[in-house]
Amino acid sequence: MMKKLNLLQKKLGHSFNDETLLVRALTHRSAGSRHNERLEFLGDSILSMVVADALFHRFPKVNEGDMSRMRATLVREKTLAELAREFELGEYLILGPGELKSGGYRRESILADAVEALIGAVYLDTDIERVRELLLSWYDERLNDIQPGVEQKDPKTRLQELLQAKRKPLPTYTVVDVIGEAHNQKFTVHCLVDGLPDPVIGIGTSRRKAEQSAAEHALDTLL
Amino acid sequence: MMKKLNLLQKKLGHSFNDETLLVRALTHRSAGSRHNERLEFLGDSILSMVVADALFHRFPKVNEGDMSRMRATLVREKTLAELAREFELGEYLILGPGELKSGGYRRESILADAVEALIGAVYLDTDIERVRELLLSWYDERLNDIQPGVEQKDPKTRLQELLQAKRKPLPTYTVVDVIGEAHNQKFTVHCLVDGLPDPVIGIGTSRRKAEQSAAEHALDTLL
Structure with a gap:
């Protein structure tokens, strides 16, 4: 060691x-x-x-x-x-x-x-x-x-602004799964983005984090 | 000066x-x-x-x-x-x-x-x-x-625990007024507590802060 x-x-x-x-x-x-x-x-x-x-x-x-x-x-x-x-x-x-x-x-x-x-x-x-x-x-x-400036915005905000700039509809987020006990939960979120064939998946220890994670993955795909 | x-x-x-x-x-x-x-x-x-x-x-x-x-x-x-x-x-x-x-x-x-x-x-x-x-x-x-330990709990939590210990109903919070523009708002909240004749008023720059302020005033009155 x-x-x-x-x-x-x-x-x-x-x-x-x-x-x-x-x-x-x-x-x-x-x-x-x-x-x-x-x-x-x-x-x-x-x-x-x-x-x-x-x-x-x-x-x-x-x-x-x-x-x-x-x-x-x-x-x-x-x-x-x-x-x-x-x-x-x-x-x-x-x-x-x-x-x-x-x-x-x-x-x-x-x-x-x-x-x-x-x-x-x-x-x-x-x-x-x-x-x-x-x-x-x-x-x-x-x-x-x-x-x-802009880079400091969180992924959900950046995704929203990107889609608005392209005159596309806003993304939608849905919690599709929650597992684990009260203080140790795992949220799975689907983010639907106009132009992407499949929902983008985000996982996190809170709904918010899972959504941000999904938005970040969506940005990675779109940019 | x-x-x-x-x-x-x-x-x-x-x-x-x-x-x-x-x-x-x-x-x-x-x-x-x-x-x-x-x-x-x-x-x-x-x-x-x-x-x-x-x-x-x-x-x-x-x-x-x-x-x-x-x-x-x-x-x-x-x-x-x-x-x-x-x-x-x-x-x-x-x-x-x-x-x-x-x-x-x-x-x-x-x-x-x-x-x-x-x-x-x-x-x-x-x-x-x-x-x-x-x-x-x-x-x-x-x-x-x-x-x-206990003293570090926020006022809403302490108020709730105090009322629970006395087997009383939980307090209710209602936003009764919001004034000001987006980034400079002032929220007024009424907190109804079993045993207090009038609603306790809380004011703050967010709903959460106004509720905590009301809970703190309620605790001051009850303790």
Whole structure:
């Protein structure tokens, strides 16, 4: 395990003084009581602050609404899961037997949560300035690319605007399946889009997330 | 103005190197283009991080859900407006003519926003460690008093639980008035509670906030 973790630390750009923090950050709650949720709570707030500060200085003329939207884009689950895949984090996650089987749809959020937990772990391992430096390196390209404006709209809004621009009818969303218990539900949504022969499927832990996921898939197909 | 600002700086516990930051933090958007909304964005994220970090270390055994609820209590508008009143911030706010007249219901959020803007201003004036130290002094008592558990529930939940415990019917909420344009609306809600002769009134910038406000007033009356 330790040898393997060395490779991960190289990819992350941080070599832990206390490797138990790294192991903790990689441990999903399904794998036992020493899991990463407290670190995730801490890391989430650090990431928000570092990104807010970076945007504040990079965009001296942009209003707080546009800064909020850019930050939301940079810290959302999808972006964090992309980072996780750049680190090949999936290979290092410590999951319980239930999660190992479930695969697919919860994977994205587990990866994103682990990235936040890693941020919390690096902070505890060092200090705020070191974690800031590391985050700015992780986000270097994304911070250079991001611009205030349209890209920060959510997928449903973008899909609607795209269809309106083409003078097509609005998409319709239907929940076709809900499984699981109260706090662990999986929603499946069909999105019907004029011009696409089949409904586009979206899956998520809430109706809203499932709809956004379907809209995003529809945009991928249309654009 | 400068003499007056010296008194405020004493109350805040920070003497600004750059007093234009302080003036900016006190300037509501109604008073002109050099207003405090960008500072508020920055300060909000700093406050969240500092409070998350403080809770993480003070409550080593508490799960992330309880930490989130405690943080929400500590950074919510009501708490920030309390801090503002401790600093007598209302006397220093720079408001446009419209806001000066409107008084009342928007006051709480303007005060809370200005506290966040002050946090952003102190950060830009110094650095993260200095602003952390200052925030921990502002929050000293609140951090000592806060405990994981029931108090962090929102007012509607607490009202419902109180009535259930007394085997009384649940409260009902009705929107009785909405005024203003799309992004600046004011909702008025009536909350009917068994045992109270008149509906309890709540006002807020969204239906949800107006309902929470009504529930809070109902709790004040019942407890």
